[in-house]
Each structure stands twice: as C-alpha cells, then as structure tokens.
Amino acid sequence: MAMNDELRFLVVGASTAGLASAIALKAAGHHVLILERDSELGGTSSIPTGGLRLPPNGCKILFDWGLEAEIRANAVVGQGFTVYKYEGTDSERDYIGSHYWDLELLNEARGDFLQMRHRELLRILYNEALLERPGNAKTAGTVVIQFNAEVVDADFEACSVRLASGSVHSGDVLIGADGASGYFRRRFLNEQGRNENTEQSVLAVYSAIIPKESAVADSQLAKLYEYPQRKMVTFSMGSNRGAQAFIAGKDKDVVFWIYTPDTSEDGSWTQVAEKGISHVVGHCDPLIQRLANLAGPPTCVQIKNHQELQSWVSDSGKVLVLGEAAHPFPVIALHAYSIAIEDGAFLGKIFSHTRNRARIAEFLHAFEESRRHRCAHIDESEKQYITAMTLPSGPGRVATELAMRANAATGHNVMDSASDDLQHMWDDMRRIFGYDPADDADEWWVSWGRLRDAPNAS
Numbered sequence: 001m002a003m004n005d006e007l008r009f010l011v012v013g014a015s016t017a018g019l020a021s022a023i024a025l026k027a028a029g030h031h032v033l034i035l036e037r038d039s040e041l042g043g044t045s046s047i048p049t050g051g052l053r054l055p056p057n058g059c060k061i062l063f064d065w066g067l068e069a070e071i072r073a074n075a076v077v078g079q080g081f082t083v084y085k086y087e088g089t090d091s092e093r094d095y096i097g098s099h100y101w102d103l104e105l106l107n108e109a110r111g112d113f114l115q116m117r118h119r120e121l122l123r124i125l126y127n128e129a130l131l132e133r134p135g136n137a138k139t140a141g142t143v144v145i146q147f148n149a150e151v152v153d154a155d156f157e158a159c160s161v162r163l164a165s166g167s168v169h170s171g172d173v174l175i176g177a178d179g180a181s182g183y184f185r186r187r188f189l190n191e192q193g194r195n196e197n198t199e200q201s202v203l204a205v206y207s208a209i210i211p212k213e214s215a216v217a218d219s220q221l222a223k224l225y226e227y228p229q230r231k232m233v234t235f236s237m238g239s240n241r242g243a244q245a246f247i248a249g250k251d252k253d254v255v256f257w258i259y260t261p262d263t264s265e266d267g268s269w270t271q272v273a274e275k276g277i278s279h280v281v282g283h284c285d286p287l288i289q290r291l292a293n294l295a296g297p298p299t300c301v302q303i304k305n306h307q308e309l310q311s312w313v314s315d316s317g318k319v320l321v322l323g324e325a326a327h328p329f330p331v332i333a334l335h336a337y338s339i340a341i342e343d344g345a346f347l348g349k350i351f352s353h354t355r356n357r358a359r360i361a362e363f364l365h366a367f368e369e370s371r372r373h374r375c376a377h378i379d380e381s382e383k384q385y386i387t388a389m390t391l392p393s394g395p396g397r398v399a400t401e402l403a404m405r406a407n408a409a410t411g412h413n414v415m416d417s418a419s420d421d422l423q424h425m426w427d428d429m430r431r432i433f434g435y436d437p438a439d440d441a442d443e444w445w446v447s448w449g450r451l452r453d454a455p456n457a458s
C-alpha cells in the first residue's frame with residue numbers, strides 16, 4: 001500500500017455518528033467499512049421507531065450535504081414550544097406561555113428546528129452513505145455497511161476488530177461510534193483505570209408513539225393537529241416530572257416523552273419497557289393522561305451520570321471514539337443527533353486534508369481538542385434544561401413559573417429575559433445553533449494543520 005493511498009476507516013456502529021462520519025469521510029475520498037451489531041438499521045422493527053428534534057446546527061450540515069429536500073419531506077418544521085404545568089390545575093390543563101423561534105436566529109444559523117423519526121433520519125443518512133456520486137473514480141471514497149456484525153474485541157495497536165462471528169477486520173483508523181453503552185467506551189474507561197459510573201439520576205425517560213389516526217380520533221388530542229400547535233412542541237413542567245409531545249416525521253404521528261421518577265428499570269432503546277406509560281405518569285393534566293392511554297409500547301431509558309473520558313484517542317493513536325461513545329448526553333437531549341452529525345462532519349473535513357498515515361494520531365487528537373469543549377458545554381446546558389423543566393415544588397419553581405407567566409401576559413416569549421438564568425440559557429442556545437463544524441475544522445487546518453504539512457515541518 002502506498003503511503004498516500006486513501007485511508008481505510010473501520011467504523012463501529014451504523015447510527016447517527018457512524019453514518020455521518022462515513023458520509024463525510026467518503027466525501028473526503030477515503031474508504032469506510034461500517035460494522036453494525038443489529039440486523040436492521042435503527043434497531044429492530046418490532047420496536048416502534050421513536051422521535052427526535054434536530055436543531056439548526058444539525059440540519060444545516062445535512063442541507064449542505066444536499067439532503068434538504070429529503071429531510072424536509074420527512075420532517076415537521078417546528079416553530080417553537082408551548083409550556084404547560086404538568087400537574088394541571090383543578091383537573092384542567094394549565095397553560096403557562098409560548099415561545100416562538102426567532103426568524104433572525106434561524107437565518108443566522110442557516111437551519112430550522114425539525115421534528116423527525118429516528119429510523120427515517122437514519123434511512124436518509126444510510127442511503128447517502130452508500131450513494132455513489134459520479135466523479136473521478138480514482139479519488140472517490142467508498143462506504144460498505146455490514147449488519148449482524150457485532151464487535152466483541154479490538155486490537156488498538158493493530159487497528160483491528162474481531163466480530164462475534166470470529167471474523168477479523170482491520171484498517172488504518174478505528175472509530176468507535178457504538179454509543180453510550182458500547183464496547184469502545186467501556187474499553188477506553190477500562191484502559192484509563194475506571195469503570196462506567198452506573199449511578200442513575202432520579203429520572204427515566206419513557207418514549208412512545210401515538211399514531212396520527214388514534215390521535216385525531218380523540219377530540220382533545222386532535223387539537224394538537226390545529227395550527228399553530230401542530231408546529232409546536234408541548235412542554236409540561238412538573239415537580240420531578242416532565243413531558244414533551246410533538247408531531248414528527250412523514251406520517252405525522254405524535255411523539256410522546258415522559259421524564260419520570262417512578263421506575264428503576266434499566267431499559268434501552270431496543271426493548272419494550274416493563275411498565276406501560278400510564279403507570280409512570282403520576283399526577284398529570286388530562287392531555288398527558290390521554291396521551292398515556294393511547295400510547296403504543298414504550299421504551300424506558302434511565303438518565304445516567306456518565307463518567308468523562310480522559311481521552312477520546314487511544315494510546316496507539318489509531319482509535320477514536322465519537323458520538324455518544326465519547327460524550328453521552330442525557331437521553332432525548334435536544335442535541336443528541338446534531339452533535340453526532342457535527343462530529344462526523346468535523347472528522348471528514350479535517351481528514352479531507354491528509355492521506356498521510358504518519359499524521360493520523362495528530363488528526364485524531366485535533367478532533368478531540370476541537371470538539372471536547374463544545375460537547376462538554378452542551379452536556380452542561382442539556383442538564384440545566386432538564387433541571388429547569390422538572391424543578392421540584394418550592395420557591396425556585398414558583399419563581400420560574402411566575403416569570404414565564406408574566407412574559408406571556410405581556411405578549412412576550414416565555415424565555416425572553418424572564419429571569420437572568422433563562423435569558424442566559426437562551427443566549428447560549430443562539431451561540432450553539434450558529435456553530436458550523438466545517439468552519440471550525442478549516443480554522444484548525446489553517447492555523448495548525450497545514451503548517452506541519454510544509455516540507456520542512458517536523
């Protein structure tokens with residue numbers, strides 16, 4: 001193999017982070033083999049696919065990849081959110097206020113807030129990863145995806161993996177995109193002399209779907225399909241509880257999420273929860289109760305306090321973790337998908353500048369240095385956001401609610417300078433949505449990467 005042949009990337013995990021990395025690395029002219037444990041894309045089809053929100057920083061990358069028409073055809077464009085008191089008042093719904101996304105913010109960020117289904121987004125990424133674009137065949141990258149390919153062991157020096165079937169694959173770079181509870185995260189923690197902190201927070205997330213035909217047949221739920229509500233996420237703020245409901249995807253079903261303290265089940269996205277959702281909603285308003293009654297089989301995933309990895313790059317300098325394997329966010333985080341897509345876009349962009357095997361370790365460390373701070377910052381803001389939504393009864397909750405109601409009463413958005421804390425959270429969101437990984441990667445290349453490419457550089 002010549003020193004400057006395209007690099008061979010082995011990517012473990014065909015979900016958001018793995019597929020986004022493959023698309024961007026292929027565009028950079030490299031060869032990618034993705035190994036996926038499951039037999040189907042996006043988890044087994046016996047579990048109903050869940051929903052997601054994709055903020056502007058995520059969807060603008062997909063638009064830049066030429067996927068805008070297809071993404072829009074499979075998404076509802078959100079215009080904002082309405083906030084209710086989870087418990088309601090006197091058995092009625094209790095409206096607190098609304099927040100509409102600022103058009104200037106969306107223009108600045110070059111994106112939208114999209115509401116999609118997990119499997120629909122993955123299908124679009126998968127098709128794009130495998131699509132052969134006409135061009136110079138000599139420089140075109142390739143992607144191959146293997147299902148039923150569970151990685152059970154890896155040799156970080158040899159840059160190879162062994163599958164449950166016994167077969168072995170090797171490459172120039174190994175990418176662990178196998179999620180928060182995958183092999184690579186465990187292995188990295190282990191090599192750093194630690195175990196994953198299995199301590200659970202007090203809340204679990206239940207996720208379920210209410211098919212559109214059931215929702216519109218219910219006089220109250222049918223109101224979710226009226227304008228503007230059909231373009232809004234409904235947030236319900238409760239004491240140690242919360243809920244979100246929104247219409248998503250091509251079929252416009254309702255995605256229903258509950259934060260609940262009523263279970264210790266350590267479930268996953270790939271198994272149906274032991275308890276039905278109506279057993280864990282607690283004291284709630286009539287709409288949440290109706291959604292719970294009509295919900296299909298739910299999944300239950302605990303929100304855990306994960307350990308921070310000391311490094312995302314192996315000592316061998318050939319293995320990188322990214323996506324949730326590197327930086328797990330709280331379940332159903334607003335940025336769970338956008339940051340995994342950013343990771344892939346950033347990785348592909350920096351590797352568009354090299355085919356030099358001697359520089360792999362340097363490029364993987366550049367990825368970590370550039371991405372770590374942003375991911376840690378977003379993790380922090382996601383946690384604050386759950387805290388704000390599920391504040392226990394007491395003065396803090398009363399003050400937040402009063403500030404929001406005061407805004408609504410004067411015709412303002414609920415988050416508009418309602419309090420210093422909310423305003424700070426909102427300002428922060430603007431910065432987060434405006435980020436572009438391609439610009440960040442270019443900045444690294446211009447400031448650092450290309451200097452070492454100079455003939456006399458060490």
Ligand SMILES: Cc1cc2nc3c(=O)[nH]c(=O)nc-3n(C[C@H](O)[C@H](O)[C@H](O)COP(=O)(O)OP(=O)(O)OC[C@H]3O[C@@H](n4cnc5c(N)ncnc54)[C@H](O)[C@@H]3O)c2cc1C
Binds near residue numbers: 014016038183331333
């Ligand atoms: C089946 C499934 C359904 C989900 N549904 C939702 C949802 O509806 N809403 C939501 O907000 N979030 C959902 N999530 C979480 C969401 O996908 C992530 O938060 C986000 O996309 C970032 O993910 P990631 O690519 O880093 O990791 P993940 O999405 O966790 O993907 C990791 C991938 O690696 C594969 N894998 C794990 N171990 C191995 C191994 N040893 N060998 C080979 N492959 C392996 C997994 O099967 C999976 O495909 C789901 C996750 C999964 C796995």
